[in-house]
Amino acid sequence: MxxxxxxxxxxxxxxxxxxxxxxxxxxxxxxxxxxxxxxxxxxxxxxxxxxxxxxxxxxxxxKGKEANPRSSQWMPKDVSRSKPVGIIGAGPAGLFAALKLIELGYKPILFERGKEVRRRRRDLRSIQQENIVDPDSNYCFGEGGAGTYSDGKLYTRSKKRGNIERILQLLVDHGASEDILVDAHPHIGSNKLPGIIQKMRGTIEECGGEYYFDHRMVNFSENGSMGITSFFSNGSKFNVEALILATGHSARDIYHLVNRKGLEIESKPFALGIRAEHDQNFIDRAQYNKKNRGPYLPAASYSLKASVGDRSIFSFCMCPGGLIVPAATAPGEIVVNGMSLSRRDSPFANSGVVVTVDPSKDPEFQKYGVFASLRYQEMVEKKMFEDGNGSLNAPAQRIGDFVDGRISESLNRTSYIPGIHSSPLHKILPNDIVYVLQEGFRQFERKMKGYLTNEANIVGVESRTSAPVRIPRHHIFCNHPQMDRLFPCGEGAGYAGGIVSAALDGERVVQGMNKFFKNK
Ligand SMILES: Cc1cc2nc3c(=O)[nH]c(=O)nc-3n(C[C@H](O)[C@H](O)[C@H](O)COP(=O)(O)OP(=O)(O)OC[C@H]3O[C@@H](n4cnc5c(N)ncnc54)[C@H](O)[C@@H]3O)c2cc1C
Missing domain, CATH: 3.30.1490 (Dna Ligase; domain 1)
Incomplete structure (x- = not known):
């Protein structure tokens, strides 16, 4: 023991x-x-x-008998001549699927619609400074996926300790600080993640894996009963033994493609709300009971949840000492998210505050079928954009004013670089979401005194917390039940939420795929 x-x-x-x-x-x-x-x-x-x-x-x-407990056990292997497996999407799910493929002796070929991680940075600058969103290269799309310029928090609700430690160790092997192996709330930061993602590419390529950037997969084709054997990107056809679909929850075109191919997609619960931004000093005071946290304690975080009738409201992806970022993936929409640098030293604390939406309980959603949730997200994101007169300048309101249903005469300062403008979010968000948010903020105030304040803003809209649909798959082999050799994977397929869980799912799908081939 x-x-x-x-x-x-x-x-x-x-x-x-x-x-x-x-x-x-x-x-x-x-x-x-x-x-x-x-x-x-x-x-x-x-x-x-x-x-x-x-x-x-x-x-x-x-002493002298400690077996090396910190090892991912991952060994490089030359897979340059092995069976090729296409991975669509180089986010955490795709990258960890690639490492697992190498481990099991397959050759990963990664297709990524966005740019490699350094070139991607320029497009983020264009979003922040010129309001230009490239639909293939943005905060969600590009090498490393939504995980690269994210906050890099690495906790997950998964209970499989050994598997999680392996993912964390692989990140350490590629340059992350060893602190993530021991911290109760491990965090990397968006200044460190790009280097790690680049090193992972180095490992994959050294083993014989391949990358194709600026390659958006637009179609796939099947070969009779064999299932998928090829797909199309940039006008070329690529032949593979299997296709792992790890395209993330913002690749709405992929959901439409899967649907056009006659393959089943299911709707699932998701969440929508706003991002709340407080002064970090306030959160520190509330959590540490001190005026000043001093140099030895990290910027404090919080996690709040409440129930309003049969709806849940909860804080999501809290970024202490962080920034609110524009996470839209297409022109004409506003979506916000949060990130932080490894030092978490900005004066702001932001967090998504979102309300669950369960299409199975809402007849309005059922009337419009499986794509109703996607349309609902799109509708709210467009409304936010229109409210900003067609720029990424986001609608915002002081929390107290929002709860009282009053437009804010002025706003607090913000970390969101494209800027914010005062707007009646209590009128432009869907009514049911507004009601639950207002009640929820009142309950949050009882849990954290001072949370419901006019000294904090809310910014719209936090709409991409998780995929609103699921692409079904076999519980052991992980292939789509109606299509052999197609392996839905990660957050976009509806099996993960967050960096670590997407990485775990990447590994899980490859293990399923391996069993699929052994069973043939
Ligand atoms: C700003 C921000 C901050 C976040 N902070 C955190 C955090 O702190 N902690 C956390 O756990 N999670 C965080 N997340 C969420 C996390 O990033 C995602 O849960 C995770 O990246 C999902 O991994 P994935 O591989 O399944 O999908 P994604 O990371 O979304 O990757 C999908 C990839 O597929 C590519 N792709 C899509 N369509 C195609 C196509 N047709 N052809 C080729 N390529 C395609 C995309 O370009 C993308 O690179 C954050 C997200 C954002 C946007």
């Missing part, structure tokens, strides 16, 4: 390893064995008391 010790230390001692060593040795004494070594396994913050403390857990081992 694994043995461990826990210690609690004041924030200012977090980098004082002599002090930490003395504290750990005091705890180790109880084991009455002289030859124990220790390794930090988990670091978290307990802010429930007046003074926040760091909680550190150390695993113990007999």
């Amino acid at each position: 694994q043995e461990w010790v826990d210690i609690r230390i004041p924030p200012e001692k977090i980098d004082d390893w002599e002090f930490i060593d003395r504290e750990v040795q005091k705890e180790i004494v109880q084991f009455n064995r002289g030859n124990l070594g220790y390794r930090l396994q988990r670091k978290s913050i307990d802010a429930r008391q007046k003074n926040a403390v760091y909680q550190l857990r150390f695993v113990l081992f007999e």
